[in-house]
Amino acid sequence: MMVSARGVNYHIKVWNEGAREVIVLLHGFTGSVRTWETVASLLPTTLKIVTVDLVGHGKTDAPNDPSSYSMEEQIKDLENLFEQLHLTTFTLVGYSMGGRIALSYVSVYPKRVKSLILESTSPGLKTEDERLTRRLADVALADKIEKNGIVSFVNAWENIPLFASQKKLPSDIQKAVRDERLAQREIGLANSLRGMGTGVQKSLWDELHQISIPVQLITGELDEKFIQIAEEMKTLLQNASHTIIPGVGHAIHVENPTQFATIIKDVYQIN
Numbered sequence: 001m002m003v004s005a006r007g008v009n010y011h012i013k014v015w016n017e018g019a020r021e022v023i024v025l026l027h028g029f030t031g032s033v034r035t036w037e038t039v040a041s042l043l044p045t046t047l048k049i050v051t052v053d054l055v056g057h058g059k060t061d062a063p064n065d066p067s068s069y070s071m072e073e074q075i076k077d078l079e080n081l082f083e084q085l086h087l088t089t090f091t092l093v094g095y096s097m098g099g100r101i102a103l104s105y106v107s108v109y110p111k112r113v114k115s116l117i118l119e120s121t122s123p124g125l126k127t128e129d130e131r132l133t134r135r136l137a138d139v140a141l142a143d144k145i146e147k148n149g150i151v152s153f154v155n156a157w158e159n160i161p162l163f164a165s166q167k168k169l170p171s172d173i174q175k176a177v178r179d180e181r182l183a184q185r186e187i188g189l190a191n192s193l194r195g196m197g198t199g200v201q202k203s204l205w206d207e208l209h210q211i212s213i214p215v216q217l218i219t220g221e222l223d224e225k226f227i228q229i230a231e232e233m234k235t236l237l238q239n240a241s242h243t244i245i246p247g248v249g250h251a252i253h254v255e256n257p258t259q260f261a262t263i264i265k266d267v268y269q270i271n
């Protein structure tokens with residue numbers, strides 16, 4: 001379905017519409033609702049699964065103005081969408097960029113979220129120096145995406161060290177990830193980096209202690225950088241656990257969807 005917020009038309013996919021318990025899943029950079037198809041197929045029909053193509057991604061509009069992609073505008077849109085969809089309470093799941101958005105959403109709009117599951121993500125960067133350096137890198141990448149096109153970008157992106165562990169996956173799974181990325185629009189990815197890249201968003205490190213709901217931090221054993229980030233986040237959050245999934249890297253839901261689905265089912269005490 002398409003739902004409009006602030007004049008941005010969002011594509012939303014829902015499984016099990018009539019179910020009572022609700023979970024909302026937010027994909028990462030270069031992702032879409034397709035990200036969650038395998039995990040959704042492993043979850044029970046008693047769980048309503050709501051997935052959103054974030055601004056500039058999937059079938060959601062990709063505005064030309066980078067300011068439409070700010071974290072503040074994205075979480076405001078999500079609140080608008082959740083209101084329109086009558087989602088009163090749910091568990092919110094975010095992968096990577098989607099995790100940064102989930103954390104940002106909860107920090108501003110806490111009332112709907114019963115618990116958080118954060119996969120391979122961060123609360124932003126602590127210092128202005130780090131943010132400036134990252135902003136420059138992300139803007140350069142954004143310009144490169146627009147100059148060289150989506151195929152060139154995906155060829156490079158799928159080969160960054162963060163995704164090395166995905167090379168051992170079956171070719172059909174690797175192809176599904178690649179096809180999902182190739183289906184993106186250059187303007188959408190470029191403006192996503194410019195508007196809500198890791199270096200653009202404000203740091204939430206000093207706000208983590210205010211989050212009282214249960215937070216499950218999940219990282220892959222092969223993803224050292226985000227293991228360390230999760231370990232530090234855990235010390236600052238009021239009610240957090242950190243699970244390291246053996247033998248996988250950054251995209252746990254891609255590399256071990258069964259384990260990822262089990263973590264979700266455990267939240268709802270579903271066997």
Ligand SMILES: C=C(O[C@H]1C=C[C@H](C(=O)CCC(=O)O)[C@@H](C(=O)O)[C@@H]1O)C(=O)O
Pocket residue numbers: 028029030095096097098100160162197198251
């Ligand atoms: C490379 C780094 O940061 C990027 C990596 C992961 C994030 C993401 O959402 C990627 C999802 C995917 O392609 O599977 C992305 C983000 O948070 O926006 C980061 O730009 C890094 O080393 O931090």
